[in-house]
Amino acid sequence: MAKPRKTLVYRHAGVTRATHWINVLALTLLLMSGLNIFGAHPALYWGQKSTFAHPWVSIGAEDKGDRMIGVIQIGSAKFDTTGVLGYSGKVGSREPVAFPSWATVPSFRDLADSRHWHFFFAWLFVINGLVYWLVGLAGGHIAKDLAPTGADLKPRNIWHEIVTHARLKFPKGEEARRYNVLQKGAYLAVVVVLLPLMVLTGLCMSPGFDAGAPWLVDFFGGRQSARTMHFLTATAIVGFILLHLFMVVASGTWNNIRSMITGRYAIVPELRDVP
The missing domain is CATH 1.20.950.20 (Transmembrane di-heme cytochromes, Chain C)
Structure with a gap:
């Protein structure tokens, strides 16, 4: 065929x-x-004004004492996003920034x-x-x-x-x-x-x-x-x-x-x- x-x-x-x-x-x-x-x-909010203490989602960095980690928070849930969101860059020179x-x-x-x-x-x-x-x-x-x-x-x-x-x-x-x-x-x-x-x-x-x-x-x-x-x-x-x-x-x-x-x-x- x-x-x-x-x-x-x-x-x-x-x-x-x-x-x-x-x-x-x-x-x-x-x-x-x-x-x-x-x-x-x-950080994101609903309504007319920013309620800084209560965003529904946010990206940031947290000090864990011996190290810094990147964190994305959605409601009450938190996720470690080190290296991608919140705290990124080359290992040894990372900085607190939302996006790489x-x-x-x-x-x-x-x-x-x-x-x-x-x-x-x-x-x-x-x-x-x-x-x-x-x-x-x-x-x-x-x-x-x-x-x-x-x-x-x-x-x-x-x-x-x-x-x-x-x-x-x-x-x-x-x-x-x-x-x-x-x-x-x-x-x-x-x-x-x-x-x-x-x-x-x-x-x-x-x-x-x-x-x-x-x-x-x-x-x-x-x-x-x-x-x-x-x-x-x-x-x-x-x-x-x-x-x-x-x-x-x-x-x-x-x-x-x-x-x-x-x-x-x-x-x-x-x-x-x-x-």
């Missing part, structure tokens, strides 16, 4: 590819500068510079997102490629996709030409819920914006609640990115990267489709 020949199909338009890579840059620098900003006061230097921009503690980095890439991210949305809506990309169909939402189909993805079995043939319901759901959750939520809660951190639109801070339950939700949203986006990268590697690293660079995606036909 002849080996099935791969077919190259045009999967991603130029605007989709360009905005994707700009997002990679913007989100990376937003995360790293955001960690530096958070490191200035590595390799994870932050700049690599040293500098609240002013990290805010400059954060604000610049935040605006780049917002403008890039608006371009994606406007072009995607006008060109039909969002309605055609991301909106689930009635067939997608059938419980039997959803369960099938969950099982096949758990087994790392990926679609071939005609099914590989389009996103499945799990991909559509994940992408929509990010672009419709998580990313806008991150932007809106981020705006609540700006005193100037708060003065002009105090209702937005009230909508999120207070400035500290907005800060907490900003951090949790960013964490959820990081989780999505890690899962996304895993699936990219598991389903074919080069094929996926090529499709996001050139737009061309190689499809292997099902054996039953081969004459």
Whole structure:
């Protein structure tokens, strides 16, 4: 039997590819500068004000007499995170800092510079997102490629996709030409819920914006609640990115990267489709 020949199909338009890579840059620098900003006061609260004695989560260092350890506290539970969170660096030269230097921009503690980095890439991210949305809506990309169909939402189909993805079995043939319901759901959750939520809660951190639109801070339950939700949203986006990268590697690293660079995606036909 002849080996099935791969077919190259045009999967991603130029605007989709360009905005994707700009997002990679913007989100990376937003995360790293955001960690530096958070490191200035590595604790989170709910409500309008910071109750310093009762954060719901905090990162810090504790002196154990003979040694210093890094600690993350969630509620009443404490975890030793020495070397990663709270107290990190090379052995023998560790210092009390929320996040290791390799994870932050700049690599040293500098609240002013990290805010400059954060604000610049935040605006780049917002403008890039608006371009994606406007072009995607006008060109039909969002309605055609991301909106689930009635067939997608059938419980039997959803369960099938969950099982096949758990087994790392990926679609071939005609099914590989389009996103499945799990991909559509994940992408929509990010672009419709998580990313806008991150932007809106981020705006609540700006005193100037708060003065002009105090209702937005009230909508999120207070400035500290907005800060907490900003951090949790960013964490959820990081989780999505890690899962996304895993699936990219598991389903074919080069094929996926090529499709996001050139737009061309190689499809292997099902054996039953081969004459």
